[in-house]
Amino acid sequence: MSVKDEWQTLNEFQSMVNPTGDQIMGSVRYPRYQNSYPGRSPQEELSILQDHYRERCRDLSKLKRLIEEKQRAIERACAHKWQYDETSRDHRSRYVCMICGTDR
Numbered sequence: 253m254s255v256k257d258e259w260q261t262l263n264e265f266q267s268m269v270n271p272t273g274d275q276i277m278g279s280v281r282y283p284r285y286q287n288s289y290p291g292r293s294p295q296e297e298l299s300i301l302q303d304h305y306r307e308r309c310r311d312l313s314k315l316k317r318l319i320e321e322k323q324r325a326i327e328r329a330c331a332h333k334w335q336y337d338e339t340s341r342d343h344r345s346r347y348v349c350m351i352c353g354t355d356r
């Protein structure tokens with residue numbers, strides 16, 4: 253998505269007089285919640301902020317899955333150079349790979 257597209261999405265979002273949850277969820281690219289929404293009732297403000305929170309939770313778990321996928325790909329492709337891990341206290345993972353950081 254280009255910067256122009258992002259601005260268009262943001263402008264569309266801001267031009268919505270009373271966006272529904274789905275409309276807010278649909279425009280993922282808007283940058284940040286506001287601390288207050290002048291002109292909105294306390295209930296509306298709360299609802300808007302809760303929508304932001306849910307969207308960020310979704311985004312965060314997508315990011316976490318992406319990181320885990322990339323980490324697994326690195327580990328699978330790694331030739332592994334094991335070294336005894338003297339800092340391990342639980343005795344379950346006593347060796348750690350010096351290249352990719354995985355343990356065994």
Ligand SMILES: [Zn+2]
Pocket residue numbers: 327330331332333349350351352353354
């Ligand atoms: Zn490795």
